Structures are given as structure tokens and as C-alpha cells.
Amino acid sequence: xxxxxxxxxxxxxxxxxxxxxxxxxxxxxxxxxxxxxxxxxxxxxxxxxxxxxxxxxxxxxxxxxxxxxxxxxxxxxxxxxxxxxxxxxxxxxxxxxxxxxxxxxxxxxx
Amino acid sequence: xxxxxxxxxxxxxxxxxxxxxxxxxxxxxxxxxxxxxxxxxxxxxxxxxxxxxxxxxxxxxxxxxxxxxxxxxxxxxxxxxxxxxxxxxxxxxxxxxxxxxxxxxxxxxxxxx
Numbered sequence: 276x277x278x279x280x281x282x283x284x285x286x287x288x289x290x291x292x293x294x295x296x297x298x299x300x301x302x303x304x305x306x307x308x309x310x311x312x313x314x315x316x317x318x319x320x321x322x323x324x325x326x327x328x329x330x331x332x333x334x335x336x337x338x339x340x341x342x343x344x345x346x347x348x349x350x351x352x353x354x355x356x357x358x359x360x361x362x363x364x365x366x367x368x369x370x371x372x373x374x375x376x377x378x379x380x381x382x383x384x385x
Numbered sequence: 386x387x388x389x390x391x392x393x394x395x396x397x398x399x400x401x402x403x404x405x406x407x408x409x410x411x412x413x414x415x416x417x418x419x420x421x422x423x424x425x426x427x428x429x430x431x432x433x434x435x436x437x438x439x440x441x442x443x444x445x446x447x448x449x450x451x452x453x454x455x456x457x458x459x460x461x462x463x464x465x466x467x468x469x470x471x472x473x474x475x476x477x478x479x480x481x482x483x484x485x486x487x488x489x490x491x492x493x494x495x496x497x498x
Contacts, residue, residue, distance in 0.1 A: 363428075
């Protein structure tokens with residue numbers, strides 16, 4: 276059972292379009308991480324959100340943590356082919372392990 | 386900045402053989418995590434070590450074992466390999482104080498024939 280639900284699972288868009296991907300859970304998070312992974316490479320940490328309602332920006336990427344700390348979203352403005360990859364949300368379970376969502380596979384066409 | 390180093394990057398083994406994967410964490414990081422990622426799947430946590438002691442255990446088969454050494458590097462030993470063990474194996478490291486911030490290595494792609 277996935278503790279983190281990500282949607283959509285797959286997204287194919289044209290360069291320049293905007294998009295939002297979501298990460299949801301029935302549990303409250305103390306914090307949540309977003310990673311980006313390219314094929315054959317390790318996940319690269321993009322951001323950690325901690326406070327309910329928090330918004331963080333990373334260039335064209337905007338991350339939001341829900342007020343109740345049960346959900347998060349990643350919005351990409353004016354997507355570029357270089358944004359192509361697998362976007363994973365993840366949370367630490369309170370111990371020494373991290374649980375990942377199934378990911379959103381994004382493909383941006385030039 | 387130094388990153389997590391994994392070796393080898395690619396490994397091909399036959400069924401029933403053994404394999405050893407190595408992970409060198411970021412300097413001063415004291416916690417190491419191992420993950421397995423099958424094709425089209427998200428990373429699945431296997432096991433972690435903090436200060437050379439096993440700290441948490443996930444879906445690691447009994448055929449696998451791991452340890453962390455005095456220099457904080459870690460090795461994942463895999464025996465009686467099966468076809469289903471073919472996957473990307475990632476190591477991540479963190480500072481105990483930064484428990485949520487794990488930095489991943491580039492992975493080892495294991496292919497079992």
C-alpha cells in the first residue's frame with residue numbers, strides 16, 4: 276500500500292506549458308521532500324517542506340505544503356525539455372527510512 | 386561538493402552468484418541508506434545504518450546483508466542472486482541531525498542473467 280499517492284502518474288506536455296503534480300496522504304507529515312530523478316541516475320533532492328502552508332520557489336518550480344501537512348504540490352511554469360524526468364515525493368517515517376510515492380513521469384516536448 | 390559514491394556502476398551476474406555493492410557517503414555523513422528500484426518503480430527502502438549500527442530495516446531479503454564500516458562506507462552483500470534482483474540499487478547518506486535530507490548516489494545497475 277502506497278502511503279503517498281502521486282498524480283498524475285504520467286504527463287506529456289509541450290515546451291512552455293505550465294503543469295502541477297500532486298502528492299497526497301491520509302497521514303500528517305512532519306516534513307516532505309520532492310526529488311527529481313533522471314533515467315539511470317539517483318534521485319536529486321529539490322526541496323524539503325516543513326511548515327503547513329509553506330511555499331518554496333526554485334526558479335520555475337513552486338512547491339506548496341498543504342495547511343494540514345497531508346498534501347503537497349509542485350507547479351512548474353513554462354516547462355522546458357530539461358525538466359523531463361521522474362518527480363518523486365517522499366517522507367521520512369519517523370525512523371531511518373524514507374517512503375517514496377510512485378512518482379510522476381514528466382515528458383516535455385520541444 | 387563531494388557526493389555519494391557508489392561502485393560499481395554496472396554489474397552483471399549469473400543466477401545463484403553473489404554480488405557486493407559499495408557505497409561511500411558524503412564526508413561527515415554518519416547515516417547510510419540502501420534502496421532498490423525496479424524498472425518503472427519508485428525506490429524501495431532496504432536497510433539503513435547509523436554510526437555503524439543497523440538503524441532500520443525495510444523489505445530486504447534474507448539473502449542480502451549489509452554493514453557500515455569504521456570509515457562510514459557501507460557494503461550491500463547479495464547472495465543466491467535471482468532474476469528478480471535485477472534493479473538499480475541506490476545508496477543515500479545523511480547527517481543524523483538532518484534526518485530528512487538524504488543525498489543519493491548515482492546507483493549501481495545490477496543485471497542478473
